[in-house]
Amino acid sequence: MAMAVQTGRQEGGGTAVYLAVAAGAFRRYATYRAATLAGTVTNTVFGFILAYTFLALWQARPGLGGYDTAQAVTYIWISQALLVTVAVWGGGFQDDVQERLRTGDIAVDLHRPVDFQGWWLAADLGRAAFHLLARGTLPTLAGALAFDLRLPASPLVWAVFLVSVALAVTVSFGLRFLVVLTGFWLHDSDGVRAVVLVVAMFLSGMLLPIGLFPGWLGSLAAALPWAAVIQTPVDILVQHRTGAAVATGLAGQLAWAAVLFAAGRLALALAVRKVVVQGG
Amino acid sequence: MAELHLAQRPGPGTVRAGWARACWARICWAVVAWWLMAGMWTRSSMSYRTSFVLMLLANLATTSLDFLVVVLMFRHTATLGGWTLPELGFLYGTSAFALGTANLFVGSVDALGNRIRTGTLDTMLVRPAPALAQVCAERFSLRRLGRPLQAAAVLGWSLTALPVHWTADRILLVPVLLVCGSVIFASIFVAGAALQFWWGDAGELQHSLTYGGATLLQYPPTVFAKELVAGTVFGVPLAFVNWLPALHILGRPDPLGLPAAFQYASPAAAALCVLAAALAWRAGLRAYQGAGS
Numbered sequence: 001m002a003m004a005v006q007t008g009r010q011e012g013g014g015t016a017v018y019l020a021v022a023a024g025a026f027r028r029y030a031t032y033r034a035a036t037l038a039g040t041v042t043n044t045v046f047g048f049i050l051a052y053t054f055l056a057l058w059q060a061r062p063g064l065g066g067y068d069t070a071q072a073v074t075y076i077w078i079s080q081a082l083l084v085t086v087a088v089w090g091g092g093f094q095d096d097v098q099e100r101l102r103t104g105d106i107a108v109d110l111h112r113p114v115d116f117q118g119w120w121l122a123a124d125l126g127r128a129a130f131h132l133l134a135r136g137t138l139p140t141l142a143g144a145l146a147f148d149l150r151l152p153a154s155p156l157v158w159a160v161f162l163v164s165v166a167l168a169v170t171v172s173f174g175l176r177f178l179v180v181l182t183g184f185w186l187h188d189s190d191g192v193r194a195v196v197l198v199v200a201m202f203l204s205g206m207l208l209p210i211g212l213f214p215g216w217l218g219s220l221a222a223a224l225p226w227a228a229v230i231q232t233p234v235d236i237l238v239q240h241r242t243g244a245a246v247a248t249g250l251a252g253q254l255a256w257a258a259v260l261f262a263a264g265r266l267a268l269a270l271a272v273r274k275v276v277v278q279g280g
Numbered sequence: 281m282a283e284l285h286l287a288q289r290p291g292p293g294t295v296r297a298g299w300a301r302a303c304w305a306r307i308c309w310a311v312v313a314w315w316l317m318a319g320m321w322t323r324s325s326m327s328y329r330t331s332f333v334l335m336l337l338a339n340l341a342t343t344s345l346d347f348l349v350v351v352l353m354f355r356h357t358a359t360l361g362g363w364t365l366p367e368l369g370f371l372y373g374t375s376a377f378a379l380g381t382a383n384l385f386v387g388s389v390d391a392l393g394n395r396i397r398t399g400t401l402d403t404m405l406v407r408p409a410p411a412l413a414q415v416c417a418e419r420f421s422l423r424r425l426g427r428p429l430q431a432a433a434v435l436g437w438s439l440t441a442l443p444v445h446w447t448a449d450r451i452l453l454v455p456v457l458l459v460c461g462s463v464i465f466a467s468i469f470v471a472g473a474a475l476q477f478w479w480g481d482a483g484e485l486q487h488s489l490t491y492g493g494a495t496l497l498q499y500p501p502t503v504f505a506k507e508l509v510a511g512t513v514f515g516v517p518l519a520f521v522n523w524l525p526a527l528h529i530l531g532r533p534d535p536l537g538l539p540a541a542f543q544y545a546s547p548a549a550a551a552l553c554v555l556a557a558a559l560a561w562r563a564g565l566r567a568y569q570g571a572g573s
Binding site: 032033034035037038039041042044045046048049050052053055056057060061064191194195197198201202207208212213214 | 331334335338339341342345346348349352353355356357358359360361479480481482483484485487488492495496499502503504505508
């Protein structure tokens with residue numbers, strides 16, 4: 001009964017709570033200026049290195065995979081700009097929950113009159129917004145100054161791209177949520193995280209567009225949720241995906257976001273049954 | 281802090297001996313200290329044998345993926361920047377081996393900023409062992425062997441696949457570049473960590489030189505802008521890790537047209553890097569002020 005009352009009250013102020021959580025996360029990440037600058041420089045350096053390798057590949061094979069040379073170089077810069085935003089390497093809320101699981105603070109989170117999953121999703125979206133601004137803009141600007149990039153002229157493409165990035169963060173959240181929940185059973189999700197990192201880097205198209213993978217590997221990568229994390233938003237921005245393909249891309253992202261969110265909810269319900277909190 | 285080390289250094293004779301002997305004794309003691317602490321961490325991690333094996337395998341798989349990307353690129357082209365797949369295998373193997381070895385021995389040093397923030401560095405400074413050896417050996421893990429092992433496998437494959445005319449100097453250059461390359465990367469790790477004495481939050485900055493540098497060196501210099509390549513010869517001497525000696529071993533023309541002596545100069549570059557890293561570390565340690573808590 002008490003639960004129902006709380007949930008009822010929450011319905012009214014719900015959105016405001018999540019917005020406050022997201023804003024808090026944004027501000028929290030904005031505090032570490034030196035770290036942000038250092039990270040941005042690293043993204044930019046990697047952008048330069050990888051852009052040159054892509055230039056060499058596309059000089060040898062113009063039009064490879066349906067990308068012209070400018071699109072291929074743009075692909076590299078935008079994927080570097082998104083790397084931290086969509087947390088391909090893991091991190092963001094994952095670090096927090098992992099630590100709270102270790103220390104037992106997770107018990108506090110589970111007692112909050114706010115949905116556990118929604119709370120951390122809001123926090124992660126807030127973090128992603130900061131990272132997109134801080135760690136996305138500078139490398140893209142550097143890339144645009146040094147290389148011939150194919151950035152969209154139409155504001156509509158930019159708007160659709162932003163929607164796609166938000167969906168990508170949600171898909172990535174769903175994946176990281178499942179990984180961190182394995183900690184309820186394994187006590188330490190570091191091992192799983194290390195394996196998922198490998199898979200994510202490769203299958204997201206971060207290192208090479210999925211279209212360039214051979215045969216079955218390409219089909220497999222395109223069918224898995226990691227493609228929705230990097231490949232889809234970047235393809236929308238470089239306009240490799242246009243017209244109806246944009247809609248199917250967004251629909252695919254939305255479907256993965258929903259499926260993973262539901263799977264996370266189910267896993268959480270199972271996990272909570274297992275929690276034994278040591279008092280004191 | 282320096283007086284403390286001096287007073288507690290073992291062997292009463294060293295204090296009165298000449299500067300060079302004292303220096304040598306200091307280095308030996310640092311190596312012994314590193315060895316003892318690394319051994320301790322190894323014994324502790326070996327008590328979870330299954331976890332160790334799994335993490336080593338995961339490490340091998342992770343590191344293999346970036347070479348898989350190169351292989352996939354070569355499904356679409358015969359050459360990249362004019363270089364063949366075995367030649368890229370040589371660059372990849374040497375660069376990843378050097379970085380992996382450096383990471384194995386001194387990689388933990390990049391957690392220095394964290395150590396300063398949490399105050400655990402102060403604990404190390406009062407122990408009777410060189411701080412640098414302690415920071416490098418902290419959390420030493422043989423799991424990091426995954427990278428040099430996988431790199432050695434790729435290098436081994438490339439050596440059999442390369443149509444190189446093996447002369448004595450070319451054969452000798454391979455082990456020389458592996459050792460010097462590891463030393464250069466190790467110096468970058470230490471110098472980058474020393475920067476964290478002043479700029480603690482910026483630990484990620486050095487990743488652009490270590491991991492970024494290793495990625496750069498996996499591709500032929502012909503792929504990159506000449507200014508960038510020149511920067512790795514005369515700025516941060518990454519080119520001496522493998523690019524310059526590889527030009528000689530593989531019989532490739534130098535895109536910068538430098539004198540041939542540069543292709544043999546890796547030992548000199550490595551020595552300069554060690555000197556620079558040592559100076560940076562000393563300056564950083566001197567500038568450090570603990571919170572005293």
